[in-house]
Amino acid sequence: xxxxxxxxxxxxxxxxxxxxxxxxxxxxxxxxxxxxxxxxxxxxxxxxxxxxxxxxxxxxxxxxxxxxxxxxxxxxxxxxxxxxxxxxxxxxxxxxxxxxxxxxxxxxxxxxxxxxxxxxxxxxxxxxxxxxxxxxxxxxxxxxxxxxxxxxxxxxxxxxxxxxxxxxxxxxxxxxxxxxxxxxxxxxxxxxxxxxxxxxxxxxxxxxxxxxxxxxxxxxxxxxxxxxxxxxxxxxxxxxxxxxxxxxxxxxxxxxxxxxxxxxxxxxxxxxxxxxxxxxxxxxxxxxxxxxxxxxxxxxxxxxxxxxxxxxxxxxxxxxxxxxxxxxxxxxxxxxxxxxxxxxxxxxxxxxxxxxxxxxxxxxxxxxxxxxxxxxxxxxxxxxxxxxxxxxxxxxxxxxxxxxxxxxxxxxxxxxxxxxxxxxxxxxxxxxxxxxxxxxxxxxxxxxxxxxxxxxxxxxxxxxxxxxxxxxxxxxxxxxxxxxxxxxxxxxxxxxxxxxxxxxxxxxxxxxxxxxxxxxxxxxxxxxxxxxxxxxxxxxxxxxxxxxxxxxxxxxxxxxxxxxxxxxxxxxxxxxxxxxxx
Numbered sequence: 249x250x251x252x253x254x255x256x257x258x259x260x261x262x263x264x265x266x267x268x269x270x271x272x273x274x275x276x277x278x279x280x281x282x283x284x285x286x287x288x289x290x291x292x293x294x295x296x297x298x299x300x301x302x303x304x305x306x307x308x309x310x311x312x313x314x315x316x317x318x319x320x321x322x323x324x325x326x327x328x329x330x331x332x333x334x335x336x337x338x339x340x341x342x343x344x345x346x347x348x349x350x351x352x353x354x355x356x357x358x359x360x361x362x363x364x365x366x367x368x369x370x371x372x373x374x375x376x377x378x379x380x381x382x383x384x385x386x387x388x389x390x391x392x393x394x395x396x397x398x399x400x401x402x403x404x405x406x407x408x409x410x411x412x413x414x415x416x417x418x419x420x421x422x423x424x425x426x427x428x429x430x431x432x433x434x435x436x437x438x439x440x441x442x443x444x445x446x447x448x449x450x451x452x453x454x455x456x457x458x459x460x461x462x463x464x465x466x467x468x469x470x471x472x473x474x475x476x477x478x479x480x481x482x483x484x485x486x487x488x489x490x491x492x493x494x495x496x497x498x499x500x501x502x503x504x505x506x507x508x509x510x511x512x513x514x515x516x517x518x519x520x521x522x523x524x525x526x527x528x529x530x531x532x533x534x535x536x537x538x539x540x541x542x543x544x545x546x547x548x549x550x551x552x553x554x555x556x557x558x559x560x561x562x563x564x565x566x567x568x569x570x571x572x573x574x575x576x577x578x579x580x581x582x583x584x585x586x587x588x589x590x591x592x593x594x595x596x597x598x599x600x601x602x603x604x605x606x607x608x609x610x611x612x613x614x615x616x617x618x619x620x621x622x623x624x625x626x627x628x629x630x631x632x633x634x635x636x637x638x639x640x641x642x643x644x645x646x647x648x649x650x651x652x653x654x655x656x657x658x659x660x661x662x663x664x665x666x667x668x669x670x671x672x673x674x675x676x677x678x679x680x681x682x683x684x685x686x687x688x689x690x691x692x693x694x695x696x697x698x699x700x701x702x703x704x705x706x707x708x709x710x711x712x713x714x715x716x717x718x719x720x721x722x723x724x725x726x727x728x729x730x731x732x733x734x735x736x737x738x739x740x741x742x743x744x745x746x747x748x749x750x751x752x753x754x755x756x757x758x759x760x761x762x763x764x765x766x767x768x769x770x771x772x773x774x775x776x777x778x779x780x781x782x783x784x785x786x787x788x789x790x791x792x793x794x795x796x797x798x799x800x801x802x803x804x805x806x807x808x809x810x811x812x813x814x815x816x817x818x819x820x821x822x823x824x825x826x827x828x829x830x
Contacts, residue, residue, distance in 0.1 A: 278314040283337045285310060286348065294329045294349065295370030295429055296321045296360075303349065303358025306335075313337065318358050319351075326371045327353035327403055328427075335359070352402040368430020373397075373404045376424040376437065384420050384438060384452040385482050386412040392451035394443065397426070397435070409445050415484045416440040417741075418452060455481060459732070459739035461686060469679070473686045473735055480690035480729075481741040485718040490725050491786045493747035496526065496793035497724070498774040500753045504799040505820045514821055515610045515617075516542050522773075522798040522816070524830055532766060532777055532792040537816045537825035541602060542609050543573070544591075544616035545821060547637060551577070553620070556591075561649040561757065562806045562817050562824075564595070565677070566656050571595040571806075572675070573817070574646040574660060584663035584671070588643025590680045594634040601630060613821075638680025647757060648699050649675070652734075653809055654706030659733065661700055670696030672733060688738045697729065699758040701767060703780050708733040708740070711758055711769055713750045726750050726769065726776075728783055743783045747791060751776045757804040763812040766792075770805050773797065 283306065301321040308314045315337070333348035346359040352372060386392055392412035399405045404426060412418075422437035424446065434449040459479035465472045508516050519539045527533035544556045555577060562573045576588040593612075601607055608614070612635075615628035624632065644662035651658055662682075663671040668691070674684035690696055697710035707730055714725045721727065726747035731740030752771025759768045766777040777792045804817040805827075814827035 278316065280308065280312040280314055281337050281339055282311050283313045283346075284335050286333045286335045289331060289334045289347075292331050292367065293369045293372070294331060294347070294365035294367055295327070296324060296329065296364050296366065297429075298322065298364045301360065301364035303356070303360045304346075306359060315359075319356050321360070321364060324351055324353060324356070326405075326428075327351060328369050328372050329360070329365065331365075334362075366430060369427035370429050371404050371406075372427045373401045374425040375401060376422045379420060379423050379436075381419050381421050383455040383481070384418045384436070385455060385458065386414045386416070386418075387451055387453050388414065388477065390451045392447060394438070394445035394447050395435070397424075397446050406446075410443065412447065412451060413440070413443075413482075413484075415482045416443070417455070417481050417483070418443075418447075420452075423449075455739065459688065459737045461688075461736060461738065464687075470682055471684050471735070473684065475686075475688040475738055477689075478691045479688045479731075479738045479740060480694055481739070483742045483744065485720055487744050488718065488720045488727075488742070488746065489744065490721060490746045490748040491791065492788040493726070493749050493776060493791045493793065496528070496751065496774060496776070496795055497749045498752040498771060498795060501772040501799055501801070503772075503801045503820055506800075506823075509821055512610075514545060515614055516821070517608050517610055519609070520798075520823075520825075522796045522800060522818075522825060524794060525797050526795040528791070528793045530789070530792050532764065533794045534830040535794065535827050536796065536830060538828045539609055540815060540824045540826040541598070541611070542613045543822035543824060544612050544635075546617045546620035548620050549637075550640075556616070557822055558819065559803060559817055559822050560588075560645065560647045561660070561804045562815070563649045563651045563658060564806060564808050566651065566653055566809055568808045568810050569594070569596050570677075572649060572658060572677075572680075574643070574649040576643060576646050583645040583665050585642055586644055586646070587640050588646045589640045590638040590649075590675060592636040592638070592677075592680060597634045598631070601627070601634070636680065641681050643673075644671075645698060647803065648710075649804075650700045650702055650759075651809075652702040652706055652708070653704050653762060654702070655734065657734075659700060659702075659708075661696060661698060664696035664698055668692055668695055672696075672700075672738075674735065684735050686733075686735060686738060690740060698755060700733075701758040701760045703760050703765075703767075704762050707731070707780075709758060709760070709767060709780070710740075711755070713755050714746075721746060722748065724750050724753075728767075730783065745784050745786060747776065747778075747786075751793070756802050759805045759807055759814075761807040761812065761814065762809050763807070768805050768807075770802050772802050773800075775802070775805065 298321045302317040303319040304315040329349040331347040331349050337344045345362040350357045393408045395406045418438035418440045420436045435446040459475050461473040464474045522537040524536045545554050571593040576586040580586050615631035618624050648661040658675040673682040676683040697712045701709045712727050714721045717723045728743040729740045751774035757770035767780050769776045773796045801819040807814045816825040
């Protein structure tokens with residue numbers, strides 16, 4: 249038996265017979281196609297989502313072109329191809345356009361059927377630009393991811409690092425455009441503590457846009473507004489801390505009348521003082537209170553006698569010419585439904601009358617009582633001319649009347665306790681009734697406070713006492729909130745530092761002294777003050793603490809704007825007492 253090879257046929261000869269075996273080629277011959285010559289085209293970016301397509305190299309002549317696959321398109325998702333040439337390949341009766349493309353990912357090149365490509369950049373970017381540092385929050389309805397971005401503008405890679413945290417405020421410092429599947433997306437570089445990275449702009453919202461209002465109704469001279477969503481900036485309880493304010497918290501007070509209230513039949517003329525009993529050793533804590541004027545008790549046109557015996561808050565006009573005092577009748581079941589009203593006192597003229605010969609500290613009280621009984625003197629009529637009594641309306645507990653010196657507007661909190669939806673109202677200085685009302689929600693777990701104050705720049709403040717302890721905030725500690733309040737926008741942030749203890753058991757008032765820049769926290773027989781410009785970075789020495797005696801209810805502390813003069817509003821009976829330095 250032997251092999252004979254001829255003409256590609258192997259013949260096996262054995263015992264007079266043979267078998268022919270046809271040899272197989274190592275590689276199948278590539279198909280050939282007819283194509284056009286390559287022509288230049290305008291450079292244009294493309295991307296692909298194909299999992300089956302390929303790029304090819306061409307070899308051979310135009311009439312007999314062979315195509316050799318060199319790259320699988322599925323390996324080039326999330327990257328950009330750029331075309332520079334085109335040619336047509338004839339496959340049977342079909343004319344197929346091919347683009348010559350180059351990958352931004354790794355420089356790979358080849359010819360690809362145009363049907364596999366979609367116009368646009370994919371995972372390319374523009375150079376990042378610095379922005380003014382500004383605060384942003386997570387959009388509540390979005391999950392949102394923070395990404396690490398690497399690579400170059402021609403080919404960027406995104407890797408998700410973590411999810412956005414609804415309890416963090418992020419600071420944006422840079423912005424950058426990244427293209428994905430032909431669309432331009434703006435990414436913002438944000439930081440929050442040790443967290444940092446790039447986030448899609450639509451997943452965060454600027455705090456400057458939070459709390460914008462819309463008009464909901466107009467009726468009877470009152471325009472109502474409302475916000476949507478929460479207006480309180482996110483925070484984490486573990487980021488909160490307190491500064492020591494211990495040693496001066498007063499217990500619950502059993503209120504008593506002045507010793508001569510009954511003996512004078514409420515027409516008091518003597519000067520009373522509420523002495524300082526204990527204080528910190530600093531300039532701002534050394535003061536006491538001395539009677540300035542006894543406020544009225546009776547006034548005609550109301551439902552009962554002694555209707556003015558419950559003043560709740562007060563505020564001076566910006567020029568200190570007028571004093572606005574807010575009252576309620578305390579007859580309704582819930583705070584927010586209390587009937588209230590405002591009396592505007594011409595403080596300048598009243599002081600002229602008080603300083604005149606023969607005047608008395610009970611001058612206003614006597615005049616209004618005689619007016620109630622239907623008989624007045626000439627002096628009474630002068631006193632009554634200094635008063636404008638406003639109409640009654642549903643006002644709430646009204647312990648929050650405050651002037652915003654920047655806008656020269658009076659605001660008070662109508663509803664805060666029974667729902668997380670709070671209502672604040674703006675008081676007309678002429679009609680003495682609300683002309684604007686704003687509804688908002690701080691957060692589903694946070695109620696609006698019951699007190700209010702503004703600084704010279706128009707920043708709004710309120711403070712609360714902690715009822716449910718945090719690991720970082722014990723019961724009866726103080727939390728400060730600072731923000732913006734008006735008809736166009738409501739927005740507050742929790743100041744990340746509070747006080748370890750409140751001044752007392754009953755939160756009564758808050759006020760701002762524009763002459764020394766301090767915020768005053770008022771409880772019965774106890775007042776704390778802190779510098780407004782150091783909120784968030786207070787030391788214990790910054791917290792001035794003062795205790796007093798007298799068993800009087802401290803309704804409010806009100807400061808004039810043009811002088812460093814303050815007055816304490818008290819009850820039993822209603823009285824203004826001047827702040828006097830020790």
